[in-house]
Amino acid sequence: MAEKSLQDVLGSNASQTSTQIFLDKTDIGLSPSESHSADQIISAIAITAKPILNQAQFDAEYEQKVYISEGFKSFTSKNDGTNDIEHRVDQIVINLAKEDDTSLNPEDY
Known part of the structure; x- marks a missing residue:
């Protein structure tokens, strides 16, 4: 197996380019919009990459330096200024x- 390309993931x-990265939002599960938050974009990248950059791929390809795995599921409370609201937490672990x-240093991976 070869290391996965940017397009594969x-x-x-x-x-x-030498200075920019271009992603199509629909390729990473987002709807066309100019108003996605940083949280949504980072989440979309991690969720999209997770099934491709998995432990089995990492084990099979020496050149691959990153794999994504499931973490623990839990619950936490966050206060919206008035009330404590229960939130489900789904961990996605990015292993370097x-x-x-x-x-x-990201250039080491």
């Missing part, structure tokens, strides 16, 4: 693997 319309080094 984030859709056939994903591309990049490299030879032993204590720094976190």
